[in-house]
Each structure stands twice: as C-alpha cells, then as structure tokens.
Amino acid sequence: MMNRYKMFFIMVANSLLRRRARMAIALLAVAIGATIISGMITVYKEVPEQMGRAFRAYGANLLILPGTDTGVIEESSIASVRKSLSGYEIVGITPFLYDTLLINHQTVMGGGTDFAVLQEVSPYWQIRGEWPAAGEKEILLGAEFAAKLRVNPGDTITVSGGEGTIVSDYRVSGIVRTGGNEENFVFVSLPDMQNMKGRLGELSLAQVSVVAGQDELTRAEEKIRTDVPGVEPQLVKQIAQSEGTVLGKLQALVLIVTVVVLVLTLICVSTTMMAIVTERRREIGLKKALGADNRHIVAEFFGEGCLLGALGGVLGSGFGYLFAQSVSVNVFGRGIEFSGTIVVVALVMSVFVTGLASLLPVRIATNVDPAIILRGE
Structure with a gap:
C-alpha cells in the first residue's frame, strides 16, 4: 500500500x-x-x-462614577475596580477629585489627580511646558484659564481651597490644551486637592482605559457593577462605538x-x-x-x-x-x-x-x- x-x-x-x-x-x-x-x-x-x-491614545473608554447619592467614590474602591478587571489589559485608572479652588483670588474648578497615570490614560493632552513633578508644589492650568490670568509656564500663583483656608504658592509647570472643558480647569496632585478641601480618601470619578472591544467593555461594565458596591460604571460610548x-x-x-x-x-x-x-x-x-x-x-x-x-x-x-x-x-x-x-x-x-x-x-x-x-x- x-x-x-x-x-x-x-x-x-x-x-x-x-x-x-x-x-x-x-x-x-x-x-x-x-x-x-x-x-x-x-x-x-x-x-x-x-x-x-x-484607540487608547484618545482617552478613557470607561468611567467610574459615584453609585450613591453622596456623589462621592471612596478612594479604596479603585483597588476593587482594578481587581474586578484583572482579566483585562488595563492601560491605567486615573482618579479625579473635582472641587473649587481659589487661584490668585479667582474661583475656578480644580481637579486633583495622579499625573503619572493621567499621562498614560490621556496622551492626547497637549502640554506647553511640562507635567507637574511628583511631590512638588506645581500646578497645571487649562489654556483658557491661563489666558484669563495671563500667566505662563514657570510663573508662580497663589492657590487655596477657598476663603479662610491656607494659601500656598504654586509654580505653573505647564498649560494644557485638550479641546474640551479641561481648558477652563486647573489640576493639582490628588493628595494636595484632598488636603486643601479636607476630603481625604474621596474621589469624584475615575477614568479607566482598558484594551477591549465594545462587547468586552459591556461585560466589564456589568462585572464592575456586580463586584464593586458604591460605584456606577459607564461606558464612554462615543469612543467605544467609534472603535467598534x-x-x-x-x-x-x-x-x-x-x-x-x-x-x-x-x-x-x-x-x-x-x-x-x-x-x-x-x-x-x-x-x-x-x-x-x-x-x-x-x-x-x-x-x-x-x-x-x-x-x-x-x-x-x-x-x-x-x-x-x-x-x-x-x-x-x-x-x-x-x-x-x-x-x-x-x-x-x-x-x-x-x-x-x-x-x-x-x-x-x-x-x-x-x-x-x-x-x-
């Protein structure tokens, strides 16, 4: 044969x-x-x-919002979110705490965040100057607000949590352009914001950038909703749908x-x-x-x-x-x-x-x- x-x-x-x-x-x-x-x-x-x-160069595709009427997320919940997404490739989870600040006696919306993670999650942010250094009294100004103050990178401004709070000098490390509302905000490190506003351990939201298709993101959203109490995950539909x-x-x-x-x-x-x-x-x-x-x-x-x-x-x-x-x-x-x-x-x-x-x-x-x-x- x-x-x-x-x-x-x-x-x-x-x-x-x-x-x-x-x-x-x-x-x-x-x-x-x-x-x-x-x-x-x-x-x-x-x-x-x-x-x-x-597509991760265009920012986060999943938001973690407060799931209770308090409008606050416990900072410890971020670790639970990361654990819930352990089967996914996570680019980064950027925490944000938003509140008003007093800059050179002008009230403005400020955001406290982790700049190291923010650079990974939102690489589309265009910085004139440089990102704030960790542990330094440095601040990032939105382009629109910087134009109102007429300040440039390297200038020094006064920052406080509001009337009657401690005023500190901050160096403007950079000015950011995003094409969005961030250009009217200012950004400091998360610990600085929490200390200035007396809101230790609190977050307003978190932005998650995860490598996943639309169907996988939907499953991830449901998984977080089930696994992590006190938060409400929400897809950034514009990015997810465009990607799909x-x-x-x-x-x-x-x-x-x-x-x-x-x-x-x-x-x-x-x-x-x-x-x-x-x-x-x-x-x-x-x-x-x-x-x-x-x-x-x-x-x-x-x-x-x-x-x-x-x-x-x-x-x-x-x-x-x-x-x-x-x-x-x-x-x-x-x-x-x-x-x-x-x-x-x-x-x-x-x-x-x-x-x-x-x-x-x-x-x-x-x-x-x-x-x-x-x-x-």
Whole structure:
C-alpha cells in the first residue's frame, strides 16, 4: 500500500516537473494568493487588539462614577475596580477629585489627580511646558484659564481651597490644551486637592482605559457593577462605538479583499490546469487506451492540483506572516506572534482552491475519447 502511494506521489511530482513553466505560473499564483490570504487572516485576527491599543491614545473608554447619592467614590474602591478587571489589559485608572479652588483670588474648578497615570490614560493632552513633578508644589492650568490670568509656564500663583483656608504658592509647570472643558480647569496632585478641601480618601470619578472591544467593555461594565458596591460604571460610548465602527469596517474590507484574492487565484489556477489538460490530451487518450479509467485520471489531476496548492500554501504562509508583521510594525509599531493555526488555515484554503480550480479541467480530461485522440483528430 505504501509503495502504491509512493509511486502515485512520484508520478504526480514528475508530471509537475515536466511542465515547469506552466506550473511555476500556477505555483506563483497560489503562493501569492496564500500570502495575501495568510497575511489578511493574521491582520483580521490581530487588528482588533492592535486597534484597541491605538484607540487608547484618545482617552478613557470607561468611567467610574459615584453609585450613591453622596456623589462621592471612596478612594479604596479603585483597588476593587482594578481587581474586578484583572482579566483585562488595563492601560491605567486615573482618579479625579473635582472641587473649587481659589487661584490668585479667582474661583475656578480644580481637579486633583495622579499625573503619572493621567499621562498614560490621556496622551492626547497637549502640554506647553511640562507635567507637574511628583511631590512638588506645581500646578497645571487649562489654556483658557491661563489666558484669563495671563500667566505662563514657570510663573508662580497663589492657590487655596477657598476663603479662610491656607494659601500656598504654586509654580505653573505647564498649560494644557485638550479641546474640551479641561481648558477652563486647573489640576493639582490628588493628595494636595484632598488636603486643601479636607476630603481625604474621596474621589469624584475615575477614568479607566482598558484594551477591549465594545462587547468586552459591556461585560466589564456589568462585572464592575456586580463586584464593586458604591460605584456606577459607564461606558464612554462615543469612543467605544467609534472603535467598534472602525474595526467593523476594517474587518469587512479585509474579508472582501480575501474573497477577491481567492477568486482570482481560482481563475488563474483553473486556466493553467485547462491549458495543461489541452496539452496532455494525447497522453490522456493513450492512458485510457491502455486501460486507465476515469478514476485514475481524476486522481492524477486532483493530485497535481492539491500538491500545487500545498506547495503554494506553505510558501504563502511564510510570506504572509512577513507581510502581516510588516503591516503591524509600520502601522501600529508592534510586532505580532506567529500562529500555527493560521498556517494550517492558509494551507487548507490553498489546497481547497486548487482542488476546486481543477474541477473543470478534470471534467474535460475525463471526456477525452481515446479512439479519436489515437486517430490524430
């Protein structure tokens, strides 16, 4: 039995090698198709995660709001939120305590926060100057409010929690532009805000940036609501929906390109195989005259097609990974892992396409009449 299969394989391989030029064209078509298919499948698989990370540059996608009438979140609840999201990739959780401050005798809304985490969660904040240094009496002013005060980075201003409270000098480390309400606010460190307002351990809200799709975010929202009492999680729908829309369209585009490539590969291989059948009509007729039935003819041509597909699939899978890696590095700045599953899928699809492309040529081959061929007609 083994010798039989071995002889069949040798016969098919020799048949391909005898027609190097035509088979090289077909192999190239299959390899290119497999390259694009493998690359596109890899991109299709990796894009949601990579895009999710890219979208984190636009800020938090989940808010943690007070779940009680007090309008306050206990600072200790943030640890519980982080624990609840332990199965997710968290970019950061930025705490905020909002209250009024007195700046150079002008009342303004102030925010106390953790600047180190804020830089990770909200990288879109544009700072003229620098971020406040940890442990220093430094303050970040919104651009609109800074214009009213006519101050610049490096200037010193007076800050207090209100009338009758201790007044402290703060250095303006930077001026922030966000395109939002933050430009009318001022920002100090969270401990400074809590001390100035006498609100130790209190937060107004927290902004969470987590790498997840819209469905995963919805599940995370429900999980926090169940696991952490006293808070009300809320999706930032504009960001979550935009992310979902972009990902959906991009994945649809990848799918369309993959289908088009499959069809083009199918046409190219089918055309090549038909040309080969036409060239080999005399050979097919002779084989039939010597006793070969249609089953043997079908097996031979399908064997050639499948072997061609397997070789093209192997080559294409390797080049497809390099293609996907290049796209990921150049677009997202991150590499991707090699996936054996995608190689298997690309290989199976290549064999399937070449097998499908062989159907019409095989049918033509089985219809060859040996009597007519041997008469030279």
